[in-house]
Amino acid sequence: MFENRSRSTLALGTFLMAGSLALGLTACGGSSSDSVKVGLITKTDSNPYFVKLREAAQAQADKDGAELVALAGAFDGDNEGQVSAIENMVGQGVKGILITPNSSTGVLDAIQNARDAGVVVIALDTATDPEDAVDATFATDNKAAGVSQGKWVKAALGSTAPQVVMLDGTAGGTVDSFRHEGFLEGMGLTDSSPEIVGQENTNGDQTKAQTAMENLIQRAPQTNALYTINEPAAAGAYQAIQSAGKAAQVTIGSIDGSCTGVADVKSGKIGATVMQFPAKMAEQGVQAVVAFAKDGTKPSGFNDTGSQLITDKPVDGLESQDTTWAEANCWG
Template identity: 85%
Template sequence: MFARRSASTRVVGTVLVAGSLVLGMTACGGSGSDGIKVGLITKTDSNPFFVKIREAAKAQADKDGAELIALAGAFDGDNEGQVSAIENMVGQGVKGILITPNSSTGVLDAIKKARDAGVIVIALDTATDPEDAVDATYATDNKAAGVAQGKWVRAALAGKAPQVVMLDGTPGGTVDTFRHDGFLEGFGITNSSPEIVGQENTNGDQTKAQTAMENILQRAPGINALYTINEPAAAGAYQAIQSANRVPQITIGSIDGSCTGIADVKAGKIGATVLQFPAKMAEQGVQAVVKFAKDGTKPSGFNDTGSQLVTDKPVPGVESKDTAWGEQNCWGTAGS
């Protein structure tokens, strides 16, 4: 799962079963000079965004002399699996848990039990609802990222009457809500606006997005603007659009900032994307847990890890950087 392992890395080939749900568990790094254990729970272990978080968390834990225990849900939306992972980590004696919650409310009881047991819990990428259900959050300001996407897509239409499709993620998460609402705000419409001619949940999955887009194109052949929750969804939508010979007709916006996504922007598959900094989320989260373990200092509040619109088709009034910059900073740690 990781590009490189040090000689001291321990890999534990254990499978944690929760009902019919399966999670892969890996203990990374040595026990550390201070015996500090840091837990990491991502939504899945396959999405490149969460792979990047895991890699960055491992590297930071190694640097800080801590042990990283990494678990993931079996699929996007696997709340039961994440609850089991929290309970497992508390049992292993972690000092803190970093979590990208599948649902902003579905894991709150387990988080409260962990905190009551003296474990600090930090949300990465996805805020809980309420936000103070965790000690702190390290994440993109997803509302601002959505606004940037919406402003660019609207401006890129150059005055054409919009016919908008929304390819959302998974209902119930703050990431999905904030990005969706931000796009609408930036674009200048609401959920009830007649400009929206199609909307589907894709779970941020490329295959599901492709199928959804194929179906929508049959119902709404005149669409010219597309919101996507992330770059895998944008890639799937593009495949459907390309197969239907509609590429010149439809402007695609997205959010993620992966190196693959930046390449898709450069190739003209995605018009613009909003780059995030998942490595920074993971690094700052691990540092906060280690600091807590050493001197009792708890992190607090929402900590914006930054975002940046990237496109090779800049529009007036929307600040952006080109794909050359994006290639240098894709999912890196540089601030916006």
């Protein structure tokens, strides 16, 4: 889908510049030449979620005396750029690569080549498909998070028949499919249910979500429930809903747990969100690479870093925390 060659060239240039910057910063930090080198590849370097993940990885690397090489995609969905980043990191001699894959299938060949070269590869946040394409995954159980969102929205609607719009993320990612499927399970619906009155992909982008919601609410003015892939999408959708004079009509659920998202829950823009813990993913990933470098121990399997439903409107039978707790535990 991203056939524009110039964009790929730009993405690679961005990776190389980011890699040089990461190396320069590490050198200024005083790491030794024989320290363990850990690679981190995120989807973008602007999303607060991935900023937090990178900051936590850097802090853990500093604590463990390791050197972090941090690269990021030029845009959400930059699969070719991530492939180039993997190849770049293998060439730099990293012991392990932590990656949040833009596509759960599009980087598999590059990952296999890295593993064949003796590099341990760990997926953070987003699982590969198949999951065992990497040595291990440290991530939120995204289906469980989606189920929590769906159950809360369903309970919040009470006896009102749901008319649901779904603002998804980027097609092809396991995070997107797991959250989508989980939400529907929590609501007791399927993709073919007549209660689903609209759906759009937003890449998790606030502006795209606002535009999508403006269009959807014109086509389905009866909408009373909204699934969002993340909090930026929820914020964009809220702007469209408010402008349409339907803020009191639509119940919004989301996933992320950023401090901005928690503030939106507290103000009533979002009814509930499901908090993730990206710092745990990064910390555990760095620790796993350092352990592998020291004694050859490889991490394995799926490692759930947890999630927590956040709302100031709790419902019976569904465990949650309020925004006061969330403010003390949010990220970004």
